[in-house]
Amino acid sequence: MAVTPAPFPMSRPRRNRRTDWMRDLTRENTLTAHDLIWPIFVRDGDDVVDPIDSMPGVNRLSISRAVEAANDAANLGIPVVALFPYTDPSIKTPGAEEAWNPENLVNRATRAIKQQVPDIGVMLDVALDPYNSDGHDGLVRDGVILNDETLMALEQQALVQAEAGADILGPSDMMDGRIGVIRRALEQNDFPDTAIMAYSAKYASAFYGPFRDAVGASGALKGDKKTYQLDPGNTDEALRMVARDLDEGADMVMVKPGMPYLDICQRVSSEFGVPTYAYQVSGEYAMISAAGQNGWIDREKAMMESLLAFKRAGCSGILSYFALEVAQMMADEARLG
Ligand code: PBG
DSSP: OOOOOOOTTTOOGGGGGSSHHHHHHHOSOOOOGGGEEEEEEEOSSSSOEEEOTTSTTOEEEOHHHHHHHHHHHHHTTOOEEEEEEOOOGGGOBTTOGGGGOTTSHHHHHHHHHHHHOTTSEEEEEEOSTTTBTTOOSSEEETTEEEHHHHHHHHHHHHHHHHHHTOSEEEEOSOOTTHHHHHHHHHHHTTOTTOEEEEEEEEBOOGGGHHHHHHTTOTTTOOSOSTTTSBOTTOSHHHHHHHHHHHHTTOSEEEEESSGGGHHHHHHHHHHHOSOEEEEEOHHHHHHHHHHHHTTSSOHHHHHHHHHHHHHHTTOSEEEETTHHHHHHHHHHHHHHO
């Protein structure tokens, strides 16, 4: 801080907090719909809206409904939707082959959205967990998560996703070397404009519980993900992962989960100065929703405050299940004045 404020009573910091308009005038960070990426769960079927118990207000949507949702998001100024598939257990295999089926659910959903809602970006996760009968992000042999074999699978998965029209690929698998492999494959196969948002600082977290429920992976997961996701005790390691992913060709980086890792958001954004995103994950959504449902906190205020915190920490944007609700609220406020 370069300037020392005048002593009291010449300086009265409360002058700047006196009224709504004064607070509006002096606010350092704001949230807009353009800061939000909305994760949507997609499932098979016709005109289905399937509620997720552990995420009140969030549904698994069949493709036509997902297209409508993407359209609503686009109309509210949300720039990107991220699609996640609920995969029927019968489709899951030890080799996770469905991941690179050009006609798999997320690829079909991507084509439908890109065709019918051309002005919204589509982001897809690159990782094997929705398709792997072991529930892991990588291929597994004798209980060991295999790195280099997984890279070959991720490369094929990334290419069919780019082919389907995904604008941003989000490798969330945490295998070593994956960004470089995917970036090279995209360049060699004529997808120079497909962006990569690397899940660079992705922690082995208890906050993913409801998501695994949502995609039907909770029952499947054998063991935990600690041999590839980061240890919650580490900060420097997260910075090394970001540096590595940028070096391998990532366009944007992500920190995940969000609220318990705001310190990581802050360090990454200030040390690298690259577009940095946070994923406010399913468990964070579930906590705010559950406390709101019980009347223990004000859902809407807590939701807005939690998202603004990411902007304060230096993030360019946030993946959040609240995205549509927040964008709708902000649009209503702007209309009503
Ligand atoms: C899987 C993936 C996970 C999430 C996004 N992609 C879960 C995991 O790593 O087990 C979690 C998102 C959330 O909890 O909202 N590759």
